[in-house]
Amino acid sequence: MARQVHLMVVGSANTDMVVSAARIPAPGETILGGEFVMVPGGKGANQAVAAARLGARVTFVGCVGADLFGNATRDNLRKEGLDTAWVVEDPKAASGVALIAVDSSGQNAIVVAPGANMALRPEHVDRAMDASGDLDGLVLQCEIPLDTVDHAVRRAHAASIPVVLNPAPACTLPQGLLSCVSCVTPNESEASVLTGLDTSTSDGAVEAARALLSMGAASAVVTLGKDGAVVATHSGVERIAPYAVEAVDATAAGDCFTAALACAWLNPSDAGVRGAGVEHERLVRAASYASAAAAVSVTRLGAQPSLPTFNEVAAFIEQAR
Ligand code: RIB
Numbered sequence: 208m209a210r211q212v213h214l215m216v217v218g219s220a221n222t223d224m225v226v227s228a229a230r231i232p233a234p235g236e237t238i239l240g241g242e243f244v245m246v247p248g249g250k251g252a253n254q255a256v257a258a259a260r261l262g263a264r265v266t267f268v269g270c271v272g273a274d275l276f277g278n279a280t281r282d283n284l285r286k287e288g289l290d291t292a293w294v295v296e297d298p299k300a301a302s303g304v305a306l307i308a309v310d311s312s313g314q315n316a317i318v319v320a321p322g323a324n325m326a327l328r329p330e331h332v333d334r335a336m337d338a339s340g341d342l343d344g345l346v347l348q349c350e351i352p353l354d355t356v357d358h359a360v361r362r363a364h365a366a367s368i369p370v371v372l373n374p375a376p377a378c379t380l381p382q383g384l385l386s387c388v389s390c391v392t393p394n395e396s397e398a399s400v401l402t403g404l405d406t407s408t409s410d411g412a413v414e415a416a417r418a419l420l421s422m423g424a425a426s427a428v429v430t431l432g433k434d435g436a437v438v439a440t441h442s443g444v445e446r447i448a449p450y451a452v453e454a455v456d457a458t459a460a461g462d463c464f465t466a467a468l469a470c471a472w473l474n475p476s477d478a479g480v481r482g483a484g485v486e487h488e489r490l491v492r493a494a495s496y497a498s499a500a501a502a503v504s505v506t507r508l509g510a511q512p513s514l515p516t517f518n519e520v521a522a523f524i525e526q527a528r
Pocket of ligand 1: 219221222223247248249250253304305317319350458459460461462510
């Protein structure tokens with residue numbers, strides 16, 4: 208039997224407070240929405256749970272507060288089958304919380320109170336990496352301190368562990384960091400912040416994907432929501448066609464995309480297949496798989512409740528043929 212891909216996800220864990228409404232309120236406005244739901248979220252935990260549901264063995268490194276939300280977060284991650292030995296607790300900070308409004312087209316507006324997520328330090332990553340044996344990849348986002356992201360990426364790169372970096376929320380990355388990244392996965396607005404280019408058109412997104420390679424990334428996948436994605440490697444650029452679905456909530460779609468891409472791309476059953484053209488094809492296939500997984504996620508409300516299993520994605524791809 209093929210060995211499971213082993214990923215370490217370093218990142219945030221939040222409790223999401225979600226309200227659906229006809230539209231996102233304007234500044235200063237109060238509107239009435241629908242029911243309130245509270246679900247597990249946080250970009251890091253979402254990616255970790257998505258990868259586990261898609262069949263990966265996942266070690267999660269994060270930080271929660273010594274409160275009810277922190278305990279619930281840890282219990283939930285354990286229930287999802289993750290290794291939570293490296294989820295640390297900050298006794299002085301509250302656990303991360305996100306306030307989310309979702310409109311009738313599935314678009315959202317999110318405010319995060321990161322709390323304990325900002326207490327995740329490089330030494331926490333070091334302890335986890337020292338103890339975790341062989342890893343097939345490291346997956347990160349930017350909802351934790353950037354110096355921790357920087358440290359984890361550089362350490363993995365030095366150990367020849369492939370790094371998938373989802374630069375969300377949009378930020379300016381530390382100088383030279385992209386040179387240590389195997390694949391960077393921004394959405395169009397994050398790609399615009401990183402490159403300074405206008406990504407509002409498909410050609411602009413292609414240009415930004417190429418620019419990310421010039422900035423040092425070994426490959427880039429720019430996600431474009433309902434317009435698909437653009438994959439760029441030094442062997443070429445390819446557009447990934449979108450899957451058309453009825454959108455309910457786009458929350459965590461990007462997290463699901465990055466996790467699914469990492470699971471498919473870093474799968475050890477493909478190890479040993481080498482060569483630039485082959486690597487390009489493998490990334491294109493992984494991005495297409497990730498696009499299907501993300502499409503399933505947008506048909507459901509909430510971050511982690513929306514993340515599909517391996518079998519659900521397989522069935523979705525089969526019926527979309
Ligand atoms: O990417 C979606 C996530 O962003 C939510 O789950 C919320 O917690 C914020 O981190």
